[in-house]
Amino acid sequence: TGNQWGYGKDDGPSAWNKNYPVADGDRQSPIDILPHQARHDPNLGPIVLNYDRCTSINIANNGHSVVVEFEDSDDRSVIQGGPLDNPYRLKQFHFHWGGKGCHGSEHTVEGNGYASELHLVHWNAVKFKTFGEAASTPDGLAVLGIFLETGDEHRWLHMITDALYTVKFKGSVTDFKGFNPKCLLPSSLHYWTYLGSLTTPPLHESVIWIVVKEPMIVSEKQLGKFRTLVFTGEEEDERTRMENNFRPPQLLKGRTVRSSN
Numbered sequence: 029t030g031n032q033w034g035y036g037k038d039d040g041p042s043a044w045n046k047n048y049p050v051a052d053g054d055r056q057s058p059i060d061i062l063p064h065q066a067r068h069d070p071n072l073g074p075i076v077l078n079y080d081r082c083t084s085i086n087i088a089n090n091g092h093s094v095v096v097e098f099e100d101s102d103d104r105s106v107i108q109g110g111p112l113d114n115p116y117r118l119k120q121f122h123f124h125w126g127g128k129g130c131h132g133s134e135h136t137v138e139g140n141g142y143a144s145e146l147h148l149v150h151w152n153a154v155k156f157k158t159f160g161e162a163a164s165t166p167d168g169l170a171v172l173g174i175f176l177e178t179g180d181e182h183r184w185l186h187m188i189t190d191a192l193y194t195v196k197f198k199g200s201v202t203d204f205k206g207f208n209p210k211c212l213l214p215s216s217l218h219y220w221t222y223l224g225s226l227t228t229p230p231l232h233e234s235v236i237w238i239v240v241k242e243p244m245i246v247s248e249k250q251l252g253k254f255r256t257l258v259f260t261g262e263e264e265d266e267r268t269r270m271e272n273n274f275r276p277p278q279l280l281k282g283r284t285v286r287s288s289n
């Protein structure tokens with residue numbers, strides 16, 4: 029069908045504007061963050077996360093990433109504070125990563141990429157009735173971005189990486205109950221924030237981005253397990269390793285990046 033997109037030569041980020049013209053819009057993500065040009069805003073308070081472990085549902089391979097979905101019928105798991113006027117409900121989290129040794133984050137900092145980037149996707153259920161409505165309206169979504177850097181093993185990431193073999197193929201879904209993603213976060217939640225978009229089609233310009241400055245540290249072995257997933261379905265004959273599922277930085281087009289402290 030027409031809306032097939034991916035990260036390959038012919039269907040990758042440089043081709044997305046064919047089916048999704050907003051790809052060339054004025055508030056696209058990710059971006060390259062220049063800390064010295066970010067405006068420190070003393071009015072930016074801390075990010076407050078209230079996640080309830082009971083809202084996690086399943087882990088899935090959607091053909092683009094590995095995604096953990098959450099129950100979002102009430103305010104049990106929300107993010108608030110910082111640049112947000114309302115609490116935003118946790119809908120899902122997923123990752124973007126590179127190939128062996130090369131970079132795989134979406135946002136970069138002074139041109140430097142990280143090995144991977146975790147996105148916790150939240151939606152404004154005060155102003156919108158459904159996730160879909162929020163995802164297609166300016167500032168309907170708040171995405172918390174966390175960089176992953178290789179080093180020592182992450183003590184809790186094994187809860188995700190141990191489940192990856194069950195979602196190797198596109199379309200596979202497995203139960204994933206009782207997981208609180210707060211265990212993944214670095215100790216400091218100082219952040220940069222700016223107005224942007226989804227980084228995958230349909231690339232809606234609906235995201236308030238909150239990018240945490242301190243990366244989480246994971247081992248090369250843990251990261252390698254993400255690369256055992258494939259973009260393709262079990263029934264397909266070619267097995268395309270899932271890696272480099274990141275969009276490169278987009279033009280800032282006059283936007284301001286603010287910094288907590």
Ligand SMILES: CNS(=O)(=O)c1c(F)c(F)c(SCCN)c(F)c1F
Pocket residue numbers: 093095120122147149163169171225226227228
């Ligand atoms: C920020 N990262 S992302 O890649 O642009 C991204 C996804 F991959 C998503 F899956 C979803 S939710 C489901 C909608 N198709 C989302 F809101 C989202 F923003």
Ligand SMILES: [Zn+2]
Pocket residue numbers: 122123124147227
């Ligand atoms: Zn993402």
